[in-house]
Amino acid sequence: MTETITFRQEVLNLLHASEGNPINFCIQCGTCSGTCPVAGFMDHSPRQIIAMINAGMKEEVMNSNTFWYCASCYHCTVRCPQEINITGLMYAMKRYSIWKGKYKEGLIGPTFSEAFVKMIVRTGRSFEPVLAPSYIFSFNMRGFLQEVQNATELMLKGRLPLLPARIKRLEKFRSVIGRIIPMGGLE
Numbered sequence: 001m002t003e004t005i006t007f008r009q010e011v012l013n014l015l016h017a018s019e020g021n022p023i024n025f026c027i028q029c030g031t032c033s034g035t036c037p038v039a040g041f042m043d044h045s046p047r048q049i050i051a052m053i054n055a056g057m058k059e060e061v062m063n064s065n066t067f068w069y070c071a072s073c074y075h076c077t078v079r080c081p082q083e084i085n086i087t088g089l090m091y092a093m094k095r096y097s098i099w100k101g102k103y104k105e106g107l108i109g110p111t112f113s114e115a116f117v118k119m120i121v122r123t124g125r126s127f128e129p130v131l132a133p134s135y136i137f138s139f140n141m142r143g144f145l146q147e148v149q150n151a152t153e154l155m156l157k158g159r160l161p162l163l164p165a166r167i168k169r170l171e172k173f174r175s176v177i178g179r180i181i182p183m184g185g186l187e
């Protein structure tokens with residue numbers, strides 16, 4: 001008989017090997033939300049998103065910008081009285097979201113992350129001109145022109161190459177990457 005795994009269990013599995021206690025240890029004290037420097041920009045605070053995962057509210061969680069706005073500062077994680085790795089959870093939710101291809105529309109994070117992973121799988125290095133289209137069009141005209149001007153100046157000074165460089169032993173690098181991220185559909 002096939003067992004159906006719940007959303008909460010999927011998230012717990014994603015965090016299985018991470019440090020810290022499982023998210024069902026959360027006592028909803030709100031320390032993480034009170035500590036988070038970007039909570040004001042999130043659809044749901046870290047405390048709320050944990051409560052929603054524990055309640056199995058998959059659609060609402062997947063449509064939240066919370067984990068995409070996380071700045072990975074680790075403030076919440078070091079202050080959590082239950083020693084939950086909240087930052088690890090935010091990373092895990094980003095991976096889960098990309099894996100499932102489900103995220104809130106209009107966010108820069110998923111497009112940027114996907115472009116970044118494709119880039120490093122292909123060459124082993126980050127290359128700004130390939131990443132820029134994933135976010136530059138969300139800027140206003142002034143910001144857009146400023147970015148173009150900065151990039152042009154960097155290129156003229158030889159600080160931004162015209163073509164991406166490839167690392168040596170790329171195949172070895174890919175085999176390492178293949179073990180730590182889901183590769184489906186990235187090439």
Ligand code: SF4
Nearest residue numbers: 026027029030032080
């Ligand atoms: S600080 Fe820890 S225990 Fe408190 S709400 Fe956040 S995750 Fe839950």
Ligand code: SF4
Nearest residue numbers: 036070071073074076
């Ligand atoms: S790691 Fe993320 S969720 Fe935690 S306090 Fe920093 S920005 Fe907020």
